[in-house]
Amino acid sequence: MLEFFQTGLLFLTASVVWTFVRLAKGISYPGDVPRFGEPGIFGYLKTAIRYTFDAETVISEGREKYSGKPFAVPTLSGPVFLLGPGYYEIIRSSTDDNFNQPLAVSEDLQLSYTMDPEQIKYPYHVTLLTTTVNRAIPSFIPEILDESTRAITETLGLMGPDGPESVSLPLFETMTHLVARINNRVIFGTELCRNEDFIHAIVRFAETTPLIATLVTWCPNIIRRPIYVALSSLLGGKRDVLKFIVPFLTKYMKERKKETLEVEAPIIMDFFIEGAPPHETVEGLAMHLININFGSIHTSSIFTTQTLFEMVSLPRKDLAAIREEIIVALESEGGWTKGALLKFRKLDSALREIGRFHGLMQFGLPRYALRGLNLPDDSKIPPGHRVALDMKAFHFDPDVYPDPHRCDLFRFSKLRESEETDTKYGFSTVDAHYLPFSGGRHACPGRFFAAMELKITLAHLLLNYDFALPPGVTQRPANTTFNGAIIPDPKAQMVFSRRKDAPPLTSQFMPYSTNEIPAQGK
Template sequence: MAASVLPSVLLIVPAIYLYLILAERKLRHIPTVGGPSLPILSFLGFVRYLVRGHDLIQEGYVRYKGGVFKYKATRGWTVIVTSTPLIEELRRAADDELSFAESTNEVLQIPYTLGANIHHNPYHIPIVRSQLTRNLSTLFPDLRDEIAAAFNDEIPLKGDDWVKIRARDAITQIVCRTSNRVFVGLPLCRDPDYCELNKRFTIDVVTKAYALSLLPDVLKPIVGKLLKTVERSVDRGVEHVEPLITKRLNKMNELGDEWADKPTDMLQWLIEDAQGEERTVRALVLRILTVNFAAIHTSSMGFINVLHYLAAHPQYVQPMREEVDAVLEQEGWSKTALGKMRRVDSFIREVQRLTGLGATSMQRLALKDFTFSDGTFIPAGTFVAVPVRAIHYDEEIYPHATLFDPWRFSSMRDEDGEGTKHSAVSTSTEYILFGHGRHACPGRFFAVNELKAMLAHILLTYDVRLEGKEGVLPPARFVGGSLVPDMEAQVLFRRRQA
């Protein structure tokens, strides 16, 4: 039997290798960084990407600036475009050519993690873009109240003594509570098990997605059904949210639009816009967990970095405190007040410029062959992205780019006379943290207001510092193209002394 199988194997292996070589030929006109581009040997470049992905992309940016290059990533080849004209073409490309949605689908393996409906009917995204953003002023008192309560619970001060807090634990819990005050309201946003569920859900989805991404497509439906972590999280979510959904559906059926004390929150908007099978309890629970998935991790990681920079650079506390004190005296706590805190805004934007969440942004998947105006040919099935970290560290764009300058963007706003051009929510081909164009992060307005309110609260309430040498940040690390702050680092808090 073995002898009869061997000739077939000897024929199949070279055939597969030949197929891979022919597939690679479609991209041979694009320079490769990280290692060889030949099949099997390209695995060396993939290993380098996993270990030091940001260095690999930075190397390509320096070498091929103004053009394109490619590297081997988890899901195959990714082509990086570096020039402003090409970035603009990527931004304007039709969704049936270079697709943001299908790229996200591949990264998160959505049909097998969050479900096909989330991919094909993402009705929550227009809600985030419209209702959530439009209601930020109305929602701000609740946001502010939850921030104050959550900080008080997570940072138990003892007189005027310093209290040591692991930033990861405190900030993730505060962000979860604050976000869910706007998503589902009181008292559920303060339920410890519900918050733990939402934090765990992100891990479950990402872990399952990565495992599935390593498999051939034919095995994904089978393995996807065997890996039940996400489904069990949804079951747990149903236990928490079903009574709330049922109560609201009953109210709507009884009173319609004349419901006087109807909540203004994400869950209510989801219920009102849901159609057909999306109007079931389980579907609505999955949808609210998905919104949390998008909100909690990114905002938590972003603010952990902000807190680390604040604690490492105490010389910048007083200028921001003076700004916050002055604005609040004039405006009180409100969204309008946050809009006038330019130094607070600039501090956050500069930290995000230096840290971000990864080495690339604006990722698209080519659904059909695509040719850029400079002649660069992108075959169908190829990922295309922008090197956000390399651009944010480009000396031609940001003088002294490696230095932390907290007033970099507030100074730009003063010089340009622009109210919002260089604010933390604005995007451009030179600042791509949130993407750029019609697919820029729809929740960035909520996220930035949340982070600004949190930073303003810390400035008003606490003194903070690190245990180590002043100016020395806890070391962040890259995993592939993703930047992860030091998750074990501790920050010292005490009651504000001046």
């Protein structure tokens, strides 16, 4: 007991000393870029704590105080230099020799602990997503449709003569589990995606990794590993997921080598097995597949939840217009095809507006400055610090987005109609005014897959269900924020009910009758 107390006291002392040194560095950087907040170490700490729980207000106050010019935001991980729209092209077009994106990602997610160092050293998952996987997206549509239909029907439990008329569920939690199951249908196939214990483990990993990484970042290097081990044991870490994937991959690869598998169409796991470097281990391959799982679950569940929270307030005629467009697209293309999904313009517009209005973070294109940056006023951002773009300065610019503080789900579909373009304002299109998927050479490679999955899932929900806020709730739930991340209220409920006025023709676009699916997983 005495040794445990002494060890704990040593860790606490090291943390205090490390925090003091880090904060001292944060208030004494060279370059003359102003730092928002009160002066001194205690002023830095006060602002950093405010940022941790209310980043939007801190950044907004800094933007107003410095009239949109670059300024440093104190955080418990060190200062972050925020840049406005005028610096987009500099950051976007820079190489990693100057503004390094992998280092920023590695630090923010603490990949050496939460995943493994190979994610940065050999990022072949990025190459595979950009090439092989993206080319195969049309072939994934039947599997995504099949699994979304099954998963939604089982989760809501409303179909069939014995099902209830309606059900109230925590929306974010429900969407996270649905997305995890649907994702893994095309990553690992039906065996793992329908394993409830695996889905629970991968969801827990996706939900807790950002929190664990943040807490580890606040600690000195010397105690980061034991802190990670303790936190992952408590909150859920990679080991809980690897115990499912490693034996599954081992067995699958042996059968694949013996050519005893009967595979109708390759899934993402097959592309990774074929595209991994020769030295890759089974556990290393599993970690890269966990990495893409994390990214897709985290992003897609937030977009799905935010979209439904906004759609629930739409007038009935607007929801009807979205549904009608989906039906017309399916009829004209003969079912669920890539061509049909491209014609879901109103749904696509809703998703893009969610990315603009709510987003995922308070900042975009985070980078680690290796060489620094000279600014027009002769000040400079010193090397060895993080830089990022001020997301709201882009997304709420009234010169780009009229009435920017209104969430208009049809904003981009109206622009596409007026300018007669089908690509410029698409959900997965990145440009200088839309940052959720980053930009340049580091634009999110999985955004095309996410667009396909989100459209199918939301379209199925729209065609077959009505949804509403619980009785007595008149406004959409407010988002929660932590350390710059934006997350839908995890406790907020949504009431789903069977659509009594659903047009009969929608059933012909389902892969099978929903009566074949056992409700609530039975």
